[in-house]
Amino acid sequence: MAETNRRPLVRKTPRGWFFQNSSSRRYLLRELTALPMAAFAIHLLCGLVALSRGPEVWAAWLAYSRHPLVLAATAIALAATILHAVTWFSLSAAVVKVAPKPVIVGLQVTFALVALGAAVTWLAVMG
Amino acid sequence: MRRRHRTNEPARWALFGAGGELAAVVLPALIIGLGITLPLGVLSSADRSYAGLAAVATHPLVAAGLCAILGLILWHCCHRAFHFLHDLQLHPPRLVMWAVYGFAVVVPLAAWVLIVT
Amino acid sequence: MSACTGCADRTPPPTNLGKATLRVFRYRPGGLVNGWHDTFEVPYGTNTSVIDALQWIKEHLDPTLAFRASCRMGICGSCGLMIEGRPRLACETFVRTLGSQATIEPLANFAVERDLVVDKQPFLDALRSVRPWVVGDDGTRAAEPGQPAEPAQSVEPGRQTPPQLMKYQDFAQCINCLLCYAACPQAGFERGFLGPAATATAMRYNRDSRDHGAGKRLEVLDTDEGIWPCTFVGACSQVCPKGVDPAAAIQMAKLIAAGRWAKDMVSHG
Numbered sequence: 205m206a207e208t209n210r211r212p213l214v215r216k217t218p219r220g221w222f223f224q225n226s227s228s229r230r231y232l233l234r235e236l237t238a239l240p241m242a243a244f245a246i247h248l249l250c251g252l253v254a255l256s257r258g259p260e261v262w263a264a265w266l267a268y269s270r271h272p273l274v275l276a277a278t279a280i281a282l283a284a285t286i287l288h289a290v291t292w293f294s295l296s297a298a299v300v301k302v303a304p305k306p307v308i309v310g311l312q313v314t315f316a317l318v319a320l321g322a323a324v325t326w327l328a329v330m331g
Numbered sequence: 332m333r334r335r336h337r338t339n340e341p342a343r344w345a346l347f348g349a350g351g352e353l354a355a356v357v358l359p360a361l362i363i364g365l366g367i368t369l370p371l372g373v374l375s376s377a378d379r380s381y382a383g384l385a386a387v388a389t390h391p392l393v394a395a396g397l398c399a400i401l402g403l404i405l406w407h408c409c410h411r412a413f414h415f416l417h418d419l420q421l422h423p424p425r426l427v428m429w430a431v432y433g434f435a436v437v438v439p440l441a442a443w444v445l446i447v448t
Numbered sequence: 449m450s451a452c453t454g455c456a457d458r459t460p461p462p463t464n465l466g467k468a469t470l471r472v473f474r475y476r477p478g479g480l481v482n483g484w485h486d487t488f489e490v491p492y493g494t495n496t497s498v499i500d501a502l503q504w505i506k507e508h509l510d511p512t513l514a515f516r517a518s519c520r521m522g523i524c525g526s527c528g529l530m531i532e533g534r535p536r537l538a539c540e541t542f543v544r545t546l547g548s549q550a551t552i553e554p555l556a557n558f559a560v561e562r563d564l565v566v567d568k569q570p571f572l573d574a575l576r577s578v579r580p581w582v583v584g585d586d587g588t589r590a591a592e593p594g595q596p597a598e599p600a601q602s603v604e605p606g607r608q609t610p611p612q613l614m615k616y617q618d619f620a621q622c623i624n625c626l627l628c629y630a631a632c633p634q635a636g637f638e639r640g641f642l643g644p645a646a647t648a649t650a651m652r653y654n655r656d657s658r659d660h661g662a663g664k665r666l667e668v669l670d671t672d673e674g675i676w677p678c679t680f681v682g683a684c685s686q687v688c689p690k691g692v693d694p695a696a697a698i699q700m701a702k703l704i705a706a707g708r709w710a711k712d713m714v715s716h717g
Contacts, residue, residue, distance in 0.1 A: 213483060217557075228681075255384055256388075288355060296352075417637065
């Protein structure tokens with residue numbers, strides 16, 4: 205290697221970079237929505253299993269869901285999910301703006317079908 | 332020169348995207364419906380809802396669909412959690428990756444097996 | 449120098465607003481290991497940009513101050529700096545808009561050579577790797593700059609309709625000022641990350657109707673150091689002075705890579 209007087213200074217990102225400015229704090233919050241959402245998905249899977257195990261187990265899951273701490277966790281999950289939905293749609297709007305037409309139409313059809321399927325399932329379950 | 336090494340990140344990201352979109356579309360309704368109003372008996376008496384619910388939701392195909400939806404949402408969350416490790420400047424070994432994503436596969440699968448057996 | 453009479457009617461003459469204090473990052477190879485900050489008092493008016501202030505320091509207070517600047521009009525992309533912690537172009541930032549003691553530092557996520565000058569080489573390597581030119585249908589450049597096109601290459605003029613131009617025009621506005629890299633946290637952790645501007649440029653050529661290089665570019669984009677370190681923080685698009693939206697370009701590249709992955713799965717089992 206040729207001799208050089210260069211001594212480039214490499215600066216490391218501090219570990220607490222999330223807190224440096226408001227946009228990185230918002231990013232941190234957005235990424236953390238995953239935790240309460242995951243907890244609620246697992247909670248619902250438990251409910252499904254309880255449903256298959258007979259009325260007593262189902263009643264126990266309902267009683268567990270009514271517990272103030274669990275209700276508080278559910279409220280946090282709801283807030284996290286709404287934040288997730290808001291950020292998700294605003295970010296996908298930025299991508300859709302530059303996406304090719306077939307990709308957009310394909311995605312829209314897919315998710316319309318998924319939402320429809322979810323709505324039908326929902327009505328069937330509640331009805 | 333940059334070399335192409337095959338990465339399965341495209342597949343992991345596609346499932347993350349599907350789960351994220353699903354979560355944004357259906358999860359608020361699921362939380363309000365099944366997490367709050369159902370246990371509190373706002374819409375109907377929760378304890379009497381058992382027969383109707385169990386008849387539909389424990390059908391193997393319906394249960395598979397529900398587990399798949401919740402599994403995708405869980406996958407989305409695990410993907411974010413795994414990348415968050417990177418944001419914390421941790422560089423976890425591949426085993427951690429398998430554990431995190433495996434969790435999102437094993438949990439809904441186990442739930443489905445428990446429902447149908 | 450004669451003043452533009454048309455502007456002179458409307459623009460008030462620059463007013464002296466007093467003195468501003470600038471905390472400027474300093475670094476010498478072989479000096480203090482982590483660099484230091486010098487504080488300078490600079491006279492400023494309504495039209496004093498940060499470049500003007502740095503030039504004034506160099507001429508009146510410290511001739512050894514090193515910084516990059518060229519066009520002074522937001523088109524050359526040389527003068528990107530961290531101004532009060534945010535990546536901005538020094539030529540488009542006026543001293544009067546800054547706080548009472550503004551900190552001026554070299555662009556984050558790049559190695560510092562001297563004072564405010566960073567090493568742009570990692571970006572230049574990334575940019576070159578995505579073939580930032582129109583690739584001809586035989587896989588070569590359509591025409592090397594300064595050389596006549598070879599007969600084997602397409603001699604068709606690259607005509608485009610306005611809609612074909614609009615498909616990539618936004619991405620073509622990039623001036624390689626690297627503010628997006630300085631804003632991107634992933635560019636800080638992952639030194640080999642291809643990054644926002646290089647990906648936006650790759651997408652600019654992928655979306656060009658005359659180009660045939662998308663397949664080759666995907667081999668660079670779809671790697672662990674290509675687009676995948678991106679977690680869509682979105683900071684790159686927020687700081688871009690040209691409205692390029694590199695974050696959207698990276699997500700587009702991810703969609704294409706995912707589609708290609710699915711296609712490979714179907715065709716190779």
